[in-house]
Amino acid sequence: MTDACAAPAPRKERLSFDAAAGRTAEELNARLKGTPAIIRRLTVHLSKAAGKNIRARSLLACAMGRDGLIHSDAACLAAAVELLHLATLVHDDVIDGAARRRGIAALHKKFGEKAAILCGDYLFCLSLELASAVEPPADRRVSADRTLSHYMSDILLGELRQDQNNGNFALTERQYFSIIGGKTAAMFEASFYAGFLLSDEPDEAGERFKEIGRNIGLIFQLADDCADYEASHRTAGKPVLSDFKTGVVTLPLIYALKKDAGLLARIKAGLGPAALKKAVSSAGGLQYARDRIAEYFEKTRDFIAALPSPPEKKDMLSALLGKAAGRGAAP
Amino acid sequence: MTDACAAPAPRKERLSFDAAAGRTAEELNARLKGTPAIIRRLTVHLSKAAGKNIRARSLLACAMGRDGLIHSDAACLAAAVELLHLATLVHDDVIDGAARRRGIAALHKKFGEKAAILCGDYLFCLSLELASAVEPPADRRVSADRTLSHYMSDILLGELRQDQNNGNFALTERQYFSIIGGKTAAMFEASFYAGFLLSDEPDEAGERFKEIGRNIGLIFQLADDCADYEASHRTAGKPVLSDFKTGVVTLPLIYALKKDAGLLARIKAGLGPAALKKAVSSAGGLQYARDRIAEYFEKTRDFIAALPSPPEKKDMLSALLGKAAGRGAAP
Numbered sequence: 001m002t003d004a005c006a007a008p009a010p011r012k013e014r015l016s017f018d019a020a021a022g023r024t025a026e027e028l029n030a031r032l033k034g035t036p037a038i039i040r041r042l043t044v045h046l047s048k049a050a051g052k053n054i055r056a057r058s059l060l061a062c063a064m065g066r067d068g069l070i071h072s073d074a075a076c077l078a079a080a081v082e083l084l085h086l087a088t089l090v091h092d093d094v095i096d097g098a099a100r101r102r103g104i105a106a107l108h109k110k111f112g113e114k115a116a117i118l119c120g121d122y123l124f125c126l127s128l129e130l131a132s133a134v135e136p137p138a139d140r141r142v143s144a145d146r147t148l149s150h151y152m153s154d155i156l157l158g159e160l161r162q163d164q165n166n167g168n169f170a171l172t173e174r175q176y177f178s179i180i181g182g183k184t185a186a187m188f189e190a191s192f193y194a195g196f197l198l199s200d201e202p203d204e205a206g207e208r209f210k211e212i213g214r215n216i217g218l219i220f221q222l223a224d225d226c227a228d229y230e231a232s233h234r235t236a237g238k239p240v241l242s243d244f245k246t247g248v249v250t251l252p253l254i255y256a257l258k259k260d261a262g263l264l265a266r267i268k269a270g271l272g273p274a275a276l277k278k279a280v281s282s283a284g285g286l287q288y289a290r291d292r293i294a295e296y297f298e299k300t301r302d303f304i305a306a307l308p309s310p311p312e313k314k315d316m317l318s319a320l321l322g323k324a325a326g327r328g329a330a331p
Numbered sequence: 332m333t334d335a336c337a338a339p340a341p342r343k344e345r346l347s348f349d350a351a352a353g354r355t356a357e358e359l360n361a362r363l364k365g366t367p368a369i370i371r372r373l374t375v376h377l378s379k380a381a382g383k384n385i386r387a388r389s390l391l392a393c394a395m396g397r398d399g400l401i402h403s404d405a406a407c408l409a410a411a412v413e414l415l416h417l418a419t420l421v422h423d424d425v426i427d428g429a430a431r432r433r434g435i436a437a438l439h440k441k442f443g444e445k446a447a448i449l450c451g452d453y454l455f456c457l458s459l460e461l462a463s464a465v466e467p468p469a470d471r472r473v474s475a476d477r478t479l480s481h482y483m484s485d486i487l488l489g490e491l492r493q494d495q496n497n498g499n500f501a502l503t504e505r506q507y508f509s510i511i512g513g514k515t516a517a518m519f520e521a522s523f524y525a526g527f528l529l530s531d532e533p534d535e536a537g538e539r540f541k542e543i544g545r546n547i548g549l550i551f552q553l554a555d556d557c558a559d560y561e562a563s564h565r566t567a568g569k570p571v572l573s574d575f576k577t578g579v580v581t582l583p584l585i586y587a588l589k590k591d592a593g594l595l596a597r598i599k600a601g602l603g604p605a606a607l608k609k610a611v612s613s614a615g616g617l618q619y620a621r622d623r624i625a626e627y628f629e630k631t632r633d634f635i636a637a638l639p640s641p642p643e644k645k646d647m648l649s650a651l652l653g654k655a656a657g658r659g660a661a662p
Contacts, residue, residue, distance in 0.1 A: 038492050091452065095445040114426040114494045117448060118487050121422065121455070125484040128459060132478060147463060153456040156449050161369050163445045 014069035017316070020060045023075035024053065028082055031126055042111055042119045046086060049102035054323065055191045056082045058216070061316040062195025062209055068312055073134045074198045080130040081191050084148065087123035088155060088187075090116055095163065096246050124152075136197040151190035158182015167247040169257060169264055176251055180221040181214070188217030201309065208303055212317065215300040220324040222293045225250035227326075229280050241273050251292065256285035297325050345400035348647070351391045354406035355384065359413055362457055373442055373450045377417060380433035385654065386522045387413045389547070392647040393526025393540055399643055404465045405529045411461040412522050415479065418454035419486060419518075421447055426494065427577050455483075467528040472537075482521035489513015498578040500588060500595055507582055511552040512545070519548030532640060539634055543648065546631040551655040553624045556581035558657075560611050572604050582623065587616035628656050 015023060032047035033040070056078035063074035092098070093106040094116050100106055108116035131148045161179045165171050192213025196206055228243045229252045243250055257263050260283040267276065280286060304317045346354060363378035364371070387409035394405035423429070424437040425447050431437055439447035462479050492510045496502050523544025527537055559574045560583045574581055588594050591614040598607065611617060635648045 036488055038488055038495065091448055095448060112494075115491060117422055117426060118491045118494065121452075122484060122487045122491075124452070124455065125480045125487065128480045129478065129484070132480070147460065149456045149459045149463070153453060153460070156453045156456065157367055157369055160446060160449045160453075163443075163449065164369065 013072050014065070014067065015072055015075070016069060017060060017064065020063075020070040020072070020075045020078075021053075021057060023072060024056050024060065024078040024082070025050070027075055027079035027130075028056075031079060031083060031130065035122075035126075039119060039122055042107060042115060043123070045104070045107065045110060046090070046123075049104045051082065051085070051102055053078075053082055054220070054320070055085055055187055058188060058213065058320055059191040059195040061313065061320060062192050062213075063198040064309075064313045064316070065200045066310055068310070071198050074195060077131060077134050077194050077198065078191075080127045080134075080148070081187070081194065083123050083127035083130065084152060085187060087120045087127060088159070090120035090123065092159070094120070095159075134198075140197055141203050142197060148190060148194075151186050154182045154186035156182075158184070158186065162248060165249065168249060169253075169267070171249045171254055173251065173254055176249070176254055177218070180218060180225075184221035184224075185214045185217030188220065189213040192216075201307075205308060208307065212300055212303050212321075215296045215303075216321055216324045219293050219296050219300070219321070222251060222289055222296070223324065223326045226252060226286055226289050226293075229253070229277050229286055241276070244276065251289040252280050252285035254285075255288040256280040256283035259283040259285070293325055297321065344403050345396070345398065346403055346406070347400060348391060348395065351394075351401040351403070351406045351409075352384075352388060354403060355387050355391065355409040355413070356381070358406055358410035358461075359387075362410060362414065362461065366453075366457075370450060370453055373438060373446060374454075376435070376438065376441060377421070377454075380435045382413065382416070382433060384409075384413055385551070385651070386416055386518055389519060389544065389651055390522040390526040392644065392651060393523050393544075394529040395526075395640075395644045395647070396531045397641055399641070402529050405526060408462060408465050408525050408529065409522075411458045411465075411479070412518070412525065414454050414458035414461065415483060416518060418451045418458060419490070421451035421454065423490070425451070426490075465529075471528055472534050473528060479521060479525075482517050485513045485517035487513075489515070489517065493579060496580065499580060500584075500598070502580045502585055504582065504585055507580070507585055508549070511549060511556075515552035515555075516545045516548030519551065520544040523547075532638075536639060539638065543631055543634050543652075546627045546634075547652055547655045550624050550627050550631070550652070553582060553620055553627070554655065554657045557583060557617055557620050557624070560584070560608050560617055572607070575607065582620040583611050583616035585616075586619040587611040587614035590614040590616070624656055628652065 029047055032043040035043045059078040059081055060070055060074055063070045063077075065071075089101060090107050093101055094108045094113050098106050099109055106116075107119060111119070128148065136142055158179050158181065161175070162183060165175065165179065189210050190213070192209045193206065196209035201209070225243065228241060228250065230240070244253065256279060260279060263271075263279055263283065266279070271279070300321055301318065304314055304321065307314060307317070309317075360378055363374040366374045390409040390412055391401055391405055394401045396402075420432060421438050424432055425439045425444050429437050430440055437447075438450060442450070459479065467473055489510050489512065492506070493514060496506065496510065520541050521544070523540045524537065527540035532540070556574065559572060559581065561571070575584065587610060591610060594602075594610055594614065597610070602610070631652055632649065635645055635652065638645060638648070640648075
């Protein structure tokens with residue numbers, strides 16, 4: 001394999017977490033700014049608003065070795081994961097007609113839908129090229145069906161399920177979890193698993209890393225979906241009730257519709273935002289979703305505690321778990 | 332590497348051209364019909380209208396060995412190339428607002444734009460998964476920057492150039508060739524190169540196979556662009572002047588605009604289809620484009636003749652060349 005990563009010259013080295021996070025940000029920035037002229041305006045626009053890179057940071061934390069250091073390949077893969085995430089965001093925004101993303105104009109609003117669809121496709125290619133430059137250690141057993149493009153398929157199927165259930169107030173809790181299991185949790189699982197592959201964790205810990213990643217993804221999405229109904233919270237760049245307004249039915253509403261028999265009729269009669277939020281909260285929808293978060297949180301906390309990893313690494317994973325649930329700061 | 336290809340069980344064998352073409356069609360069909368339930372309606376719809384598979388047939392012809400047979404891996408890669416092509420068509424149709432494709436309703440017309448964007452992304456993943464199941468022979472030197480996702484980037488950049496030059500009557504011949512070099516020729520080059528990699532041709536023939544593929548792609552697009560201005564010709568499922576009507580400026584028009592100083596004003600004043608075709612033809616636009624086809628045709632014919640390949644293989648490549656130019660039947 002050649003190394004397409006890390007301009008100007010491939011550097012294979014072991015880095016501290018902060019150095020690896022810095023390398024990831026550099027790599028991401030270099031990729032977005034180093035595109036051919038025809039697409040540069042678009043990718044440079046995207047580079048202006050950095051995300052929180054929680055998927056990249058997850059990957060780096062999982063890649064940490066017993067020496068507390070991270071192989072530079074992990075920074076390369078972490079940048080690939082963030083590019084893939086960015087590709088899905090660009091297409092999502094076209095699909096949802098969103099006006100803004102990460103505090104700046106959505107790509108399709110600034111450059112048109114056609115260009116945004118093509119740019120999303122291009123970011124997808126860029127991500128896969130970057131990922132293909134990295135190979136797991138030769139002695140690592142890898143499950144063949146867990147490539148980045150497999151996970152990407154899961155994400156797309158989750159998004160498709162969400163689209164096909166747009167405005168479906170009969171959505172069940174089971175269907176909801178199937179949607180978020182794809183659209184959000186699959187990318188977290190991919191990040192955790194990719195990091196694990198580059199670590200010196202024993203092979204048999206792989207399934208556990210996947211499960212921790214998946215749960216943290218579910219928690220992340222559940223917390224995001226709660227925030228949509230909480231007047232006092234605002235997720236970055238996203239107005240309150242934005243899911244509801246675009247027809248996305250989430251767990252707080254699903255539970256409230258089950259408990260409050262008259263709610264659906266009131267929604268159809270044009271219930272206002274404040275009244276809707278109050279109704280969802282009064283029916284116990286927010287509390288129910290928060291209880292699900294607490295369940296996943298506790299289970300995942302125990303999984304992390306039982307890992308064979310060094311304490312410093314476990315602390316980082318716990319911090320990521322707390323960050324996803326909105327209970328603390330990520331590493 | 333595991334083999335994700337060829338259900339029910341991986342069969343590694345050497346096949347005749349017809350058997351390999353049959354295997355490719357089976358594989359493509361199985362992939363499109365074997366998708367998860369949520370997306371099956373869409374991919375089954377796509378499976379109902381087979382394309383001419385010229386890219387797949389190119390790949391198979393290039394993969395032919397001295398024994399006249401083709402490794403079954405080539406059928407797998409050929410199906411991947413057609414899936415990738417299909418992914419670009421699905422997104423193209425969303426972008427162009429096309430109503431029909433290959434004689435059936437365009438995907439976005441039947442299932443909505445959102446679903447079509449996600450389905451195109453999904454086909455893209457499917458293609459890359461299939462391609463990743465195949466590895467070139469261990470002793471083959473492969474240029475690292477010629478992966479399927481690299482070629483895909485070239486295609487997207489070509490499409491983006493086309494989009495950014497929509498309705499640009501000042502488009503130059505050079506810009507035109509830069510557009511079609513991406514959007515069409517890159518996929519042909521990829522098909523020829525992938526086939527070569529799986530063949531027993533000497534390493535040093537690789538560049539020549541790429542060039543032949545690229546030229547055939549250019550000829551294919553030039554012929555398609557001529558057909559758009561020829562009343563008597565219709566490309567499959569595509570109405571005459573469809574490029575012009577969607578703002579795509581092609582070589583016959585570029586040349587005519589250069590030779591007929593008043594044409595632009597007449598177009599802007601609302602020149603009708605019949606008069607436009609007549610004007611492009613009278614100004615020599617069609618003849619000029621056909622002359623370019625003839626130049627590429629002759630150069631490429633000579634390249635094929637000089638290949639170290641067996642006569643049967645050269646005949647197949649010549650037939651593909653003829654097919655691209657609309658002068659004969661493909662193998």
